Amino acid sequence: MNTVKVSIEQKIQAAETRIFKVVFPNTTNHYDTLFGGLAMYLMDEVAFITATRFSRKKMVTVSSGKIDFNQPIPADTIIELVGKVVRIGKTSLEVEVEIFVEEMYQDVRKQAVKGIFTFVVLDEHKKPVAVL
Amino acid sequence: MNTVKVSIEQKIQAAETRIFKVVFPNTTNHYDTLFGGLAMYLMDEVAFITATRFSRKKMVTVSSGKIDFNQPIPADTIIELVGKVVRIGKTSLEVEVEIFVEEMYQDVRKQAVKGIFTFVVLDEHKKPVAVL
Amino acid sequence: MNTVKVSIEQKIQAAETRIFKVVFPNTTNHYDTLFGGLAMYLMDEVAFITATRFSRKKMVTVSSGKIDFNQPIPADTIIELVGKVVRIGKTSLEVEVEIFVEEMYQDVRKQAVKGIFTFVVLDEHKKPVAVL
Amino acid sequence: MNTVKVSIEQKIQAAETRIFKVVFPNTTNHYDTLFGGLAMYLMDEVAFITATRFSRKKMVTVSSGKIDFNQPIPADTIIELVGKVVRIGKTSLEVEVEIFVEEMYQDVRKQAVKGIFTFVVLDEHKKPVAVL
Amino acid sequence: MNTVKVSIEQKIQAAETRIFKVVFPNTTNHYDTLFGGLAMYLMDEVAFITATRFSRKKMVTVSSGKIDFNQPIPADTIIELVGKVVRIGKTSLEVEVEIFVEEMYQDVRKQAVKGIFTFVVLDEHKKPVAVL
Amino acid sequence: MNTVKVSIEQKIQAAETRIFKVVFPNTTNHYDTLFGGLAMYLMDEVAFITATRFSRKKMVTVSSGKIDFNQPIPADTIIELVGKVVRIGKTSLEVEVEIFVEEMYQDVRKQAVKGIFTFVVLDEHKKPVAVL
Numbered sequence: 001m002n003t004v005k006v007s008i009e010q011k012i013q014a015a016e017t018r019i020f021k022v023v024f025p026n027t028t029n030h031y032d033t034l035f036g037g038l039a040m041y042l043m044d045e046v047a048f049i050t051a052t053r054f055s056r057k058k059m060v061t062v063s064s065g066k067i068d069f070n071q072p073i074p075a076d077t078i079i080e081l082v083g084k085v086v087r088i089g090k091t092s093l094e095v096e097v098e099i100f101v102e103e104m105y106q107d108v109r110k111q112a113v114k115g116i117f118t119f120v121v122l123d124e125h126k127k128p129v130a131v132l
Numbered sequence: 133m134n135t136v137k138v139s140i141e142q143k144i145q146a147a148e149t150r151i152f153k154v155v156f157p158n159t160t161n162h163y164d165t166l167f168g169g170l171a172m173y174l175m176d177e178v179a180f181i182t183a184t185r186f187s188r189k190k191m192v193t194v195s196s197g198k199i200d201f202n203q204p205i206p207a208d209t210i211i212e213l214v215g216k217v218v219r220i221g222k223t224s225l226e227v228e229v230e231i232f233v234e235e236m237y238q239d240v241r242k243q244a245v246k247g248i249f250t251f252v253v254l255d256e257h258k259k260p261v262a263v264l
Numbered sequence: 265m266n267t268v269k270v271s272i273e274q275k276i277q278a279a280e281t282r283i284f285k286v287v288f289p290n291t292t293n294h295y296d297t298l299f300g301g302l303a304m305y306l307m308d309e310v311a312f313i314t315a316t317r318f319s320r321k322k323m324v325t326v327s328s329g330k331i332d333f334n335q336p337i338p339a340d341t342i343i344e345l346v347g348k349v350v351r352i353g354k355t356s357l358e359v360e361v362e363i364f365v366e367e368m369y370q371d372v373r374k375q376a377v378k379g380i381f382t383f384v385v386l387d388e389h390k391k392p393v394a395v396l
Numbered sequence: 397m398n399t400v401k402v403s404i405e406q407k408i409q410a411a412e413t414r415i416f417k418v419v420f421p422n423t424t425n426h427y428d429t430l431f432g433g434l435a436m437y438l439m440d441e442v443a444f445i446t447a448t449r450f451s452r453k454k455m456v457t458v459s460s461g462k463i464d465f466n467q468p469i470p471a472d473t474i475i476e477l478v479g480k481v482v483r484i485g486k487t488s489l490e491v492e493v494e495i496f497v498e499e500m501y502q503d504v505r506k507q508a509v510k511g512i513f514t515f516v517v518l519d520e521h522k523k524p525v526a527v528l
Numbered sequence: 529m530n531t532v533k534v535s536i537e538q539k540i541q542a543a544e545t546r547i548f549k550v551v552f553p554n555t556t557n558h559y560d561t562l563f564g565g566l567a568m569y570l571m572d573e574v575a576f577i578t579a580t581r582f583s584r585k586k587m588v589t590v591s592s593g594k595i596d597f598n599q600p601i602p603a604d605t606i607i608e609l610v611g612k613v614v615r616i617g618k619t620s621l622e623v624e625v626e627i628f629v630e631e632m633y634q635d636v637r638k639q640a641v642k643g644i645f646t647f648v649v650l651d652e653h654k655k656p657v658a659v660l
Numbered sequence: 661m662n663t664v665k666v667s668i669e670q671k672i673q674a675a676e677t678r679i680f681k682v683v684f685p686n687t688t689n690h691y692d693t694l695f696g697g698l699a700m701y702l703m704d705e706v707a708f709i710t711a712t713r714f715s716r717k718k719m720v721t722v723s724s725g726k727i728d729f730n731q732p733i734p735a736d737t738i739i740e741l742v743g744k745v746v747r748i749g750k751t752s753l754e755v756e757v758e759i760f761v762e763e764m765y766q767d768v769r770k771q772a773v774k775g776i777f778t779f780v781v782l783d784e785h786k787k788p789v790a791v792l
Contacts, residue, residue, distance in 0.1 A: 018150040020181050036457030036513075037440025044433030049152050049210055056237050061432030061465050068459045072522075078181055105188050117432075126468075168325030168381075169308025176301025193300030195332045201325050204390075249300075258336075282678040284709050313680050313738055320765050342709055369716050414546040416577050445548050445606055452633050474577055501584050564721030564777075565704025572697025589696030589729050596723045600786075645696075654732075 008088070008132075015054035017083040019046050022104075025075045033072035034079075039099060039113055040067065042081055047095040047117035050083030055093065055131050057121040062092070065116040071101075073112050078102045091128035092120045140220070140264075147186035149215040151178050154236075157207045165204035166211075171231060171245060172199065174213055179227040179249035182215030187225065187263050189253040194224065197248040203233070205244050210234045218248070223260035225251045272352070279318035281347040283310050286368075289339045297336035298343075303363065303377055304331065306345055311359040311381035314347030319357065319395050321385040326356065329380040335365070337376050342366045350380070355392035357383045404484070404528075411450035413479045415442050418500075421471045429468035430475075435495060435509055436463065438477055443491040443513035446479030451489065451527050453517045458488070461512040467497070469508050474498045482512070487524035489515045536616070536660075543582035545611045547574050550632075553603045561600035562607075567627060567641055568595065570609055575623040575645035578611030583621065583659050585649045590620065593644040599629070601640050606630045614644070619656035621647045668748070668792075675714035677743040679706050682764075685735045693732035694739075699759060699773055700727065702741055707755040707777035710743030715753065715791050717781045722752070725776040731761070733772050738762045746776070751788035753779045 019042065023034050044061055051059040073079060080100045087094035099113040123129045151174065155166050176193055183191040205211060212232045219226035231245040255261045283306065287298055308325055315323040337343060344364045351358035363377040387393045415438065419430050440457055447455040469475060476496045483490035495509040519525045547570065551562050572589055579587040601607060608628045615622035627641040651657045679702065683694050704721055711719040733739060740760045747754035759773040783789045 017152045019153075020149045020151055020178070022177075022181060022184075033456070035437075035440065035444075036460070037437040037444075040436035040440060040460065041433040044431065044436060045154075046152070048431075048433075049154060052154075052236055053210065053234070056235075056239060058237070060429070060468070063462060063464045063466075064432070064436065064460070065462055066459060069457050070459075072456070078185065102185070103188075104184055105190070107188060165324070167308065167312075168328070169305040169312075172304035172308060172328065173301040176299065176304060180299075180301075192297070192336070193333050195330060195334075196300070196304065196328070197330055198327060200327045202327075204324070281680045283681075284677045284679055284706070286705075286709060286712075309682075310680070313682060316682075316764055317738065317762070320763075320767060322765070342713065366713070367716075368712055369718070371716060413548045415548055416545045416574070417547075418573075418577060418580075441550075442548070445550060448632055449606065449630070452631075452635060454633070474581065498581070499584075500580055501586070503584060561720070563704065563708075564724070565701040565708075568700035568704060568724065569695075569697040572695065572700060576695075576697075588693070588732070591726060591728045591730075592696070592700065592724070594723060594725055597721050598723075600720070 011054055012085045015050055015085055017046055017050040017053060019081045021079050021081070023073055023075050023077050023079055032075050034075075036069050039069065039073065040064070043067070043097040043099070043113070043115055044117060046081040046083040047097050048119070050085060050095045050097075051093050051117075051119040054085045055121060057129075057131070059093065059119040060122055061117060062120050063118045065118075067113065067115040069113060071110070071112040073099070073101050076104055078104055079112070086116070088131060091130060092118055093131050094118050143186055144217045147182055147217055149178055149182040149185060151213045153211050153213070155205055155207050155209045155211055164207050166207075168201050171201065171205065172196070175199070175229040175231070175245070175247055176249060178213040178215040179229050180251070182217060182227045182229075183225050183249075183251040186217045187253060189261075189263070191225070191251040192254055193249060194252050195250045197250075199245065199247040201245055203242070203244040205231070205233050208236055210236055211244070220263060223252055223262060225263050227251065275318055276349045279314055279349055281310055281314040281317060283345045285343050285345070287337055287339050287341045287343055296339050298339075300333050303333065303337065304328070307331070307361040307363070307377070307379055308381060310345040310347040311361050312383070314349060314359045314361075315357050315381075315383040318349045319385060321393075321395070323357065323383040324386055325381060326384050327382045329382075331377065331379040333377060335374070335376040337363070337365050340368055342368055343376070352395060355384055355394060357395050359383065407450055408481045411446055411481055413442055413446040413449060415477045417475050417477070419469055419471050419473045419475055428471045430471075432465050435465065435469065436460070439463070439493040439495070439509070439511055440513060442477040442479040443493050444515070446481060446491045446493075447489050447513075447515040450481045451517060453525075453527070455489070455515040456518055457513060458516050459514045461514075463509060463511040465509055467506070467508040469495065469497050472500055474500055475508070484527060487516055487526060489527050491515065539582055540613045543578055543613055545574055545578040545581060547609045549607050549609070551601055551603050551605045551607055560603050562603075564597050567597065567601065568592070571595070571625040571627070571641070571643055572645060574609040574611040575625050576647070578613060578623045578625075579621050579645075579647040582613045583649060585657075585659070587621065587647040588650055589645060590648050591646045593646075595641060595643040597641055599638070599640040601627065601629050604632055606632055607640070616659060619648055619658060621659050623647065671714055672745045675710055675745055677706055677710040677713060679741045681739050681741070683733055683735050683737045683739055692735050694734075696729050699729065699733065700724070703727070703757040703759070703773070703775055704777060706741040706743040707757050708779070710745060710755045710757075711753050711777075711779040714745045715781060717789075717791070719753065719779040720782055721777060722780050723778045725778075727773060727775040729773055731770070731772040733759065733761050736764055738764055739772070748791060751780055751790060753791050755779065
């Protein structure tokens with residue numbers, strides 16, 4: 001039905017979640033680029049908040065898809081992580097997370113990493129329940 | 133001149149910076165509310181990114197105005213910090229930071245804290261230089 | 265009454281709280297000076313301990329006054345934070361916090377930052393109660 | 397040639413890397429299980445050390461494969477992360493990471509998570525070079 | 529009796545616990561070597577896990593013996609901490625912890641620090657109980 | 661000579677270093693008492709600052725003596741660490757560190773831990789040099 005579709009679009013919009021962060025030298029490796037593991041940590045965090053804000057239910061990560069780090073994230077840049085619900089299943093939810101890198105002292109911005117995180121809603125007995 | 137004004141408005145818009153964060157129990161005090169000091173730490177961080185993204189120059193915090201914590205931020209909520217440039221001086225910049233609190237499992241959201249942070253741009257000799 | 269005054273003076277003296285800390289390079293920004301937000305975090309922490317040690321009651325930060333960071337705190341220095349009760353209201357308490365900077369390898373010490381933090385005592389229903 | 401094969405087997409053996417960790421309540425989410433993002437952070441760390449100890453060259457993560465978190469990792473358990481080189485390409489290396497969970501106060505141990513991390517060796521111009 | 533002795537040897541073997549860690553520049557002091565305090569923190573952690581995995585009972589550190597840091601642990605090395613049960617008393621346990629340092633980009637490894645940590649098992653009334 | 665002795669006494673007095681800290685539940689183990697390893701970390705930190713403030717030279721920890729943790733440090737207490745120079749050798753310095761525990765909501769304070777940390781001054785070639 002049309003009205004439901006609209007409201008889901010709006011819920012998806014309202015659940016979009018953004019985290020900015022400065023990449024300081026103490027979060028980077030010996031190539032002076034952000035650790036892969038730290039990028040994954042932040043991606044799961046923004047995905048979790050996005051999923052929770054969409055469903056307002058207790059979500060838990062069940063999987064992360066393949067993540068490519070071909071574009072390095074250097075120190076002394078600013079990153080923005082953006083989480084967006086991209087698929088709504090019966091008991092699961094997929095959130096796409098993108099990381100954008102901005103030069104600190106120039107107006108340059110590009111996409112660096114993208115990944116999909118899947119969440120489920122569990123009840124007290126840890127059985128999956130409906131997302132919506 | 134009008135065109136300049138518009139472009140500053142647009143720069144302010146583009147520099148608006150958002151950080152979402154889950155308030156987990158290990159970041160809260162014995163009243164189960166977010167530490168005042170941690171809120172201040174996050175406010176300065178979002179203000180610094182906002183100021184840098186506006187000016188694309190090396191900013192340093194020179195002062196924080198009075199900050200009221202009358203509305204407590206309980207554990208198991210989600211907060212959004214929003215930084216916005218509100219005054220542009222010759223060599224300084226004022227950023228207003230608001231913290232909004234959302235219930236994790238209900239569609240409830242309200243403003244909890246607001247504060248002003250002032251930044252200057254310094255050259256290599258630590259002398260103030262023009263923001264724009 | 266005189267005896268009470270004396271005992272409050274003594275309580276204030278006994279509650280004075282000190283925290284020393286080395287400013288390592290990983291806690292400083294791109295000007296190689298301590299982040300404003302980290303200074304505020306530490307100031308709230310020492311203020312909270314001072315207020316608690318004075319009242320031996322459950323305190324919560326309600327506001328911080330204007331804080332000026334005109335004197336930068338460089339890396340490879342040692343800082344001392346000192347918290348002192350400066351005003352005792354009916355249900356609130358004001359703590360002044362100073363940060364002193366010492367050169368690591370010379371006998372040089374100066375005051376860098378000063379601020380006032382206000383605390384209240386709350387009961388289980390989060391209503392303010394008497395400090396003394 | 398046989399002798400080379402043996403020596404690679406031995407290098408793989410010698411590079412196997414283990415990290416034990418207690419899952420304290422402050423590293424777990426509202427289901428009282430380890431955050432997915434923290435598990436990914438630790439997996440990348442053990443994979444990076446394994447890859448470096450195998451090649452003794454400067455490695456960087458280029459991708460993580462799909463990771464399933466179907467088996468939750470509860471608080472008050474001990475986890476062991478084990479990293480092992482499983483494929484050696486010309487300029488890249490694949491490391492398999494497993495997480496095992498042990499009950500703290502019983503002799504119970506099972507595999508909880510498994511994933512593949514891919515690394516490359518880069519020279520100073522960030523061009524891939526031979527692993528061996 | 530022989531069978532018991534064997535089983536204790538096997539328990540000691542099975543409880544041996546290893547933690548690898550990269551010594552990044554942000555964990556080192558102004559001599560660019562690992563902080564003594566951080567080494568002690570990690571040694572207690574590996575000792576605690578070793579003691580718990582041996583006894584599967586609630587252990588608490590009661591003392592650390594003299595620890596010598598004569599061999600510095602430089603940045604950009606990999607360390608391995610190894611914990612091993614070395615003495616089993618009635619209600620206490622001694623764990624020896626060694627730290628080995630490996631060059632990141634060469635096959636060089638040597639022992640850097642060694643120390644003994646003593647643990648006891650306590651019941652709910654904080655009275656010592658039998659280890660085995 | 662008398663005047664020198666007096667000045668060393670004064671230097672020792674001036675170098676006395678204090679760190680207060682709240683023992684929050686997230687820094688405690690399953691007995692709800694401060695981790696031994698965290699206590700050691702903090703003791704080394706206060707000892708290092710004390711040694712540096714006495715000598716104003718680059719100090720490095722060479723050993724810690726036996727440390728007894730017989731008196732547990734429970735959550736929701738305030739601790740004060742006090743460092744004091746107790747022996748001055750030719751090229752080394754001994755600092756005694758005590759930890760005192762205060763009840764948060766009562767005027768109760770007692771000594772919990774005591775330990776000796778030894779430091780040396782090293783020149784650029786990592787050879788010991790005179791402390792005074």
